[in-house]
Amino acid sequence: MRILVQYKGQLRTALKCGEEEIELPDGGTVASLLSKLSERHSHVATQHLLTTNGRTPTGLLTVVNDAAISSLQCSMVVLNTGDVVTLLPPIAGG
Amino acid sequence: MFPELTTDERLRYQWQLWIGDFGEEGQRWLKGATALVSRIGGVGGSAAMQLAAAGIGRLILAHAGNLRLDDLNRQLLMNTEGIGKPRVETATHTLRALNPNVEIETIAENISESNAAALVEKCDIVVSAAPLFSERLLLNREAVRQRKPLVDASMYELEGRLISVLPGQTACLACLYPEAPPHWKREFPVISPVSSTVGCLAAMEAIKLITGLGQPLAGKLLTFDLRDMTFQKIEIPRRTDCAECGEV
Numbered sequence: 001m002r003i004l005v006q007y008k009g010q011l012r013t014a015l016k017c018g019e020e021e022i023e024l025p026d027g028g029t030v031a032s033l034l035s036k037l038s039e040r041h042s043h044v045a046t047q048h049l050l051t052t053n054g055r056t057p058t059g060l061l062t063v064v065n066d067a068a069i070s071s072l073q074c075s076m077v078v079l080n081t082g083d084v085v086t087l088l089p090p091i092a093g094g
Numbered sequence: 095m096f097p098e099l100t101t102d103e104r105l106r107y108q109w110q111l112w113i114g115d116f117g118e119e120g121q122r123w124l125k126g127a128t129a130l131v132s133r134i135g136g137v138g139g140s141a142a143m144q145l146a147a148a149g150i151g152r153l154i155l156a157h158a159g160n161l162r163l164d165d166l167n168r169q170l171l172m173n174t175e176g177i178g179k180p181r182v183e184t185a186t187h188t189l190r191a192l193n194p195n196v197e198i199e200t201i202a203e204n205i206s207e208s209n210a211a212a213l214v215e216k217c218d219i220v221v222s223a224a225p226l227f228s229e230r231l232l233l234n235r236e237a238v239r240q241r242k243p244l245v246d247a248s249m250y251e252l253e254g255r256l257i258s259v260l261p262g263q264t265a266c267l268a269c270l271y272p273e274a275p276p277h278w279k280r281e282f283p284v285i286s287p288v289s290s291t292v293g294c295l296a297a298m299e300a301i302k303l304i305t306g307l308g309q310p311l312a313g314k315l316l317t318f319d320l321r322d323m324t325f326q327k328i329e330i331p332r333r334t335d336c337a338e339c340g341e342v
Contacts, residue, residue, distance in 0.1 A: 059275035091250035
């Protein structure tokens with residue numbers, strides 16, 4: 001299945017990319033998506049995607065369509081073809 | 095009892111008094127309210143300007159330091175003559191020229207452990223727009239503790255985010271950011287239309303919370319990306335284990 005991933009904030013800056021389509025096996029979860037993205041973008045992974053202990057970084061907001069997914073839910077939320085996953089790192093510009 | 099409007103104020107605010115569910119009652123609510131604005135840079139300065147134009151009764155502006163040339167691409171309360179002078183001084187002149195009916199109190203300090211409680215105590219609503227998570231989280235903690243509504247407005251590059259916190263009813267900023275993210279830097283890419291947009295939205299949210307106009311975000315995070323003009327509202331659930339609002 002194909003998932004559209006949108007990158008926001010400093011993640012967009014680091015990847016120089018606003019969005020990309022990712023192919024995941026059927027039954028793939030948010031956690032498996034983040035794991036795949038971490039392999040693909042290993043140079044920014046620990047800061048923006050998955051820390052060394054396999055958790056999402058502090059303040060990263062993961063949104064599937066319009067629903068926020070907590071760090072604990074990542075391995076339970078199964079994705080479907082056409083889902084849009086938006087990754088929003090914390091921002092505080094004022 | 096909320097203060098009556100003067101003849102001058104009825105004329106000044108005439109065009110917004112035509113808003114059906116705002117009217118004179120909403121204007122009197124606004125006149126009776128005090129907003130604390132943390133930092134009056136690109137975001138907070140725009141919020142303060144909108145609140146002053148709309149006729150809030152009292153503004154408390156907190157921002158340390160003197161104006162620099164590289165502030166002027168976005169800090170619209172400032173001007174070139176103000177370079178080297180305290181930001182709160184120039185901001186006060188600008189706001190008084192815009193609307194002399196607004197009472198303005200300034201503090202040439204940023205939010206800290208030593209002033210947060212006293213400043214929040216003096217206001218009815220908090221508009222939080224500092225460029226550091228430490229200040230935002232501190233203000234959130236005080237607002238939650240004192241049960242005061244807080245509007246947190248932030249931006250980065252062409253993106254903006256807005257959340258309003260109603261202590262005991264909605265998620266708070268610490269539900270979203272349990273601790274200050276370690277990789278955020280105080281200096282960030284910013285262009286004025288983006289910082290001003292989120293500042294204006296913060297002012298509108300504050301006016302709604304003060305007057306009861308419309309439906310506040312309350313519990314939802316508004317995100318926008320002006321690169322492609324997309325706006326999205328995301329439900330943010332309360333965290334039962336939140337250190338700040340979990341037991342409120």
